Amino acid sequence: MIVNENMVVLSHERIAENIYELVLQGNLVDEIKAPGQFVHVKVGKGIDPLLRRPISIASHDPEQHTMTLIYRAEGKGTRLLSLVDRSERVDVLGPLGNGFSVEGQRKTALLIGGGIGVPPLYGLSRKLVENGWEVKHILGFQNESVSFYENKFGELGLTYVATVDGSLGSAGFVTDVISEEKPDFDVFYSCGPTPMLKALERQLEGKHGFISLEERMGCGIGACFACVCHKQDDPEGSSYVKVCSDGPVFPAGAVLL
Amino acid sequence: MIVNENMVVLSHERIAENIYELVLQGNLVDEIKAPGQFVHVKVGKGIDPLLRRPISIASHDPEQHTMTLIYRAEGKGTRLLSLVDRSERVDVLGPLGNGFSVEGQRKTALLIGGGIGVPPLYGLSRKLVENGWEVKHILGFQNESVSFYENKFGELGLTYVATVDGSLGSAGFVTDVISEEKPDFDVFYSCGPTPMLKALERQLEGKHGFISLEERMGCGIGACFACVCHKQDDPEGSSYVKVCSDGPVFPAGAVLL
Amino acid sequence: MKSLQIELPGLSLKNPVMPASGCFGFGREYSQFYDLSELGAIMIKATTEEARFGNPTPRVAETNGGMLNAIGLQNPGLKGVMENELPWLSQFDVPIIANVAGSQVEDYVEVARVISSAENVTALELNISCPNVKTGGIAFGTIPEVAKELTEKVKEVSQVPLYVKLSPNVSNIVDMAKAVEAGGADGLTMINTLLGMRLDMKTGKPVLANKTGGLSGPAIKPVAIRMIYEVSQQVDLPIIGMGGIQSAEDVIEYFYAGASAIAVGTANFVDPFVCQRIINELPPLLEELGVEHISELTGRSWGKHESSTVHST
């Protein structure tokens, strides 16, 4: 069930340049079904910013009823959000969308994240490890100062880091890591900027995988048709998927990027 | 000089139903010339509420660099203002306008305030007493629960209170008190809702006095022509006064109410 | 709530609050939050003859106190709406207002003819004012004579009362209202979105793929109030008002201006419970205002019920 709750801020920390980790507590957490779902956050009470902001659930703890969001303070809304203090409340609508499916027998998963696409992969990785999967990670960042969670991923499995300027890990993109390291895997999971996802779909064509998309949203629940994408098998037609309610996770190759 | 300063909140207390007393500290206080001047307060940093709110300076302490505002939390802006905490800052433009003139030899003054018109009379009364005047006060409120500062006025001089429902002092309006008590005075000073000022001007016609007006404002400094009133001697013509910069205090009888 | 019941052409409303077209889909999503039967009515997403994908994304952008959208009338088409959406909606005890769109007169007429025959569609809303569609739209929404003719043609085939949705992007809204009144409209809905635009700070290019979009939300409320104020004094049609409504107080302001019912659009995205909340907040607010029935407030700004109110006291 989707709920709308004023959740309590348990902690709120800057973990990299303009990157914040926000831990929220509330009953909404009980409704989380799968890693990769997201929430829609209202910043402030007023009309400016007016719209909610979609943020992935990075991870959650059902027992403590907490969930962690990791976001980049960039525009008006997220910059304001970064000013919220511990024990204040944040208006959250969620959980929204369908997350990553982690069913099936134990296999090896390759998780590929770029920038603020990295957070939901953390919850996914934990879940996979819990279910006995082997996980490998490739994390791409602009540079070291905006990188985060490398160690946390490292604790769960093999972790490659690539930065555009080479300030951390190898220099280049996540696709370069794949070309070079040729990691073995059964399923890949990816979240990041659309150009990265496009490149990945080309590079990993034929492989079984899932990608998580971003799109500008209005309602976040499937009612307004703001976040619609064409399907790859009907690129000009009227069939479509909604990122907010049919996604944000789709099988690789399903959606026209 | 008019300054724009983020003043520090030294204290902020509810002193009656929906009535708040806000003590601010800053260099702006050094610029205050006379009781009856006001400040223009920006509530919040955003665009809603957009405009500043005019609030009278109830009193000020040049040595502590503090001033006291007393306001009713009523609409969007003042209700938001009432949520500001101690040690936060408030964006204030001021001091604005011309206050009550307290020059001249020592005499007896009658101060007549209604509702949220009462606050500036407190600073005025203190100033008059300081200058050796005798002061008498008539304070009108809707009812007891929204009344304030009766005792503080009482410490400075004879103080009558009237409430519409008789829950405090005599039942009725300030004009009823005047009719009944016929207090002696040389100069009267008044601030309150326009209907009250109108009634007073009629009742006290021929007496020497000053009234402080309220008008919806844009700029608060005389530039936008929002707060303009006709003069009584040219009720249809193009001559005018601006409440914000020519006032808010005018000699009784000067302005068409 | 007796104080909220309203009778309008085709519409027996439990209360005057309904979601605005395009901001509530066909109801499915919001039915997760509350019982849609609580609503006064539902204005469903615009329906066109053929299914449409609409404009490329990004389709929405935020502005100060508002938002822009350029959805481009995406919808499953007349057949899809008739076969899937309306039957699903029939489980609720709520009148449906079908928003009818098209590119040319024939499309409009065909959609109106068919959709007005659906059992739970009790009124049509003729969308002559969608700013996000390249063909046709603009002339229908801005030239009185063209609007009148379209209204006539649609009215001819409609089996239910016809409301025409006016665009605010005109020099003279009263002329438009009078034209559609003359064309036989049974009511008006107003306003649709103001045409606006946002540019990206980094690229300098429009944020919306469609470049321009329709401005909605609190920012436009003063424009809507002014137009309803003007129109309600000049035409005899009931008006369903919309534009930036977020609260029961906003609803009251629309009634004062001259509306007989209201719709809530953008606010649903911010608070999915907003319609329900407003419905619940209205009765105590009316009591505070000393009003027995909300319709007494219609047109109070220009004195519509002034004399009758005096007589009744």
Added chain:
Amino acid sequence: MKSLQIELPGLSLKNPVMPASGCFGFGREYSQFYDLSELGAIMIKATTEEARFGNPTPRVAETNGGMLNAIGLQNPGLKGVMENELPWLSQFDVPIIANVAGSQVEDYVEVARVISSAENVTALELNISCPNVKTGGIAFGTIPEVAKELTEKVKEVSQVPLYVKLSPNVSNIVDMAKAVEAGGADGLTMINTLLGMRLDMKTGKPVLANKTGGLSGPAIKPVAIRMIYEVSQQVDLPIIGMGGIQSAEDVIEYFYAGASAIAVGTANFVDPFVCQRIINELPPLLEELGVEHISELTGRSWGKHESSTVHST
């Protein structure tokens, strides 16, 4: 700041930032806050032939993200402006744009003739768009042919270049722009306020004594951006843009849309230092954007300088 210097008809601007007409009086009040010579120019309050008191109060009301005003062109009249205001302003090294208003063609012409002869008036702004004046105003601002004729008549007598201020309350802003271009305008200023209204929750009556008023402030920015985007592609006149500007980022957005300079209105009331602040914030922002001169940004949203930029690199 070389990166901010702009040459427009009649206007040698140190920078493209100026206060908008009616929001800065005749400069006296704001001269308490900073040296007016820092400004690109000053658009002074509308001047009419005779002194005017304007509308009854209340004249302003707040809205979500905006404000309404119905000042009604209060001003000291042509004589007062010529004798008191303009001479006082001549102490500053800043071009003055005189906003010319009237009720009929003859008034406009007379004001323009006289005021354009003042030494420090280097351009006129023809106010054909004031929504708060009952007589005349509306037709001048909404009917292209009428606007064209007025432009011609005023242009004939003006000793300085003529900018025409367009009203956003029209169905087709491009037609208006083309009409005044054909009438001989040297530039455009846009936009004036949107016609809006607020009603009082308690009484149900309009908050403004004039009932309706002009909506300004951040709420209207998307409408202004859209109109400038449309007009700048269709006419060859420079545009001074305005509507809701509060920051250097907003200025950049206006340039992207197609403006060659901008004016700041309502924001002066919120922050009396706003024009000065924006002027100071622009150079670092331009540097961040990698732009040498702000005029490179004009029309970037529709690719105005695209080819030339490519050539120069």
